[in-house]
Amino acid sequence: MRASLKRSLVGAALTLAVFGSAVPPVLASPDQQFFPLANYRVGAYASSGVQVWAGMLDYLNYINEVEGGINGVKLVWQECETEWTAEKGIECYERFKNGLDGAPVAIYSPNGAPAAYALSERAEVDKIPLITLGYGRTEATDGTVFPYNFPVMLTxxxxxxxxxxxxxxxxxxxxxxxxxxxxxxxxxxxxxxxxxxxxxxxxxxx
Structure with missing residues (x-):
C-alpha cells in the first residue's frame, strides 16, 4: 500500500508538478503558479476520491511549506468538483481555462476518463496541455492526433x-x-x- 501511494504521489507530482494550501488564496500574484484542481469527492468514485484528494492537498502543502515551492515559486490552486462525470468535468475546465486573476493555466488535468474524452478537442483549440495519468484516449499517444493531449504512464x-x-x-x-x-x-x-x-x-x- 505504501509503495502504491508513493507511486501515486510521484505521478501526481509529474502532472501537477507545479499545485498548494488547504485553503487556496483568492488572488494569484506574479510570483505564484496557478493550477486548477479538478477532483471527485462525491459521485460514483467518491470512496477513492476522498482519500486521493486529501493526500494530494497534504502533498501540495508540503511543496509550499517545506520545499518553498518549485524553484522558489509558490503554488496556488482552486478546486472544482467533477463527480467524475463528463458534464461537470467540462464545467470545471471552462471555469479554469482562462486562469486565475490573470495567472494563466500551464496545464490541465481532468482527473477522470469521461472528462478527458470530452476535453481532447477543446484543449487543442485553447492550446492548453491536457495531462492524463493512467487514463484518457489511447490515440493521444500519437502526438499528431491530439497534439495538446499528453497521456502519462498507462492507457x-x-x-x-x-x-x-x-x-x-x-x-x-x-x-x-x-x-x-x-x-x-x-x-x-x-x-x-x-x-x-x-x-x-x-x-x-x-
Whole structure:
C-alpha cells in the first residue's frame, strides 16, 4: 500500500508538478503558479476520491511549506468538483481555462476518463496541455492526433495488454491460451469499450 501511494504521489507530482494550501488564496500574484484542481469527492468514485484528494492537498502543502515551492515559486490552486462525470468535468475546465486573476493555466488535468474524452478537442483549440495519468484516449499517444493531449504512464490499451500478458505468463505462455476463453466485464462507456479493441487483437494472437 505504501509503495502504491508513493507511486501515486510521484505521478501526481509529474502532472501537477507545479499545485498548494488547504485553503487556496483568492488572488494569484506574479510570483505564484496557478493550477486548477479538478477532483471527485462525491459521485460514483467518491470512496477513492476522498482519500486521493486529501493526500494530494497534504502533498501540495508540503511543496509550499517545506520545499518553498518549485524553484522558489509558490503554488496556488482552486478546486472544482467533477463527480467524475463528463458534464461537470467540462464545467470545471471552462471555469479554469482562462486562469486565475490573470495567472494563466500551464496545464490541465481532468482527473477522470469521461472528462478527458470530452476535453481532447477543446484543449487543442485553447492550446492548453491536457495531462492524463493512467487514463484518457489511447490515440493521444500519437502526438499528431491530439497534439495538446499528453497521456502519462498507462492507457486503456496498455492496461488491457498487461492483463492478458499476465494471464499468459501464469498459464505458461501464449501458446497455452489457445482454445481458452477470457471474459471481460467492461464499463459501458467510450473508455470502457476502448479495451475491447486490444483484447480482440490479443485474442487473434493467441
Amino acid at each position: 486503456f490499451y496498455s492496461e488491457a495488454s498487461s492483463l492478458i500478458n499476465y494471464i499468459a505468463q501464469r498459464e505458461g505462455g501464449f501458446d497455452n491460451l489457445k482454445g481458452k476463453k477470457i471474459a471481460t466485464v467492461y464499463h459501458d462507456s467510450a473508455y470502457g469499450r476502448e479495451t475491447l479493441g486490444p483484447l480482440k487483437l490479443l485474442a487473434q494472437k493467441s
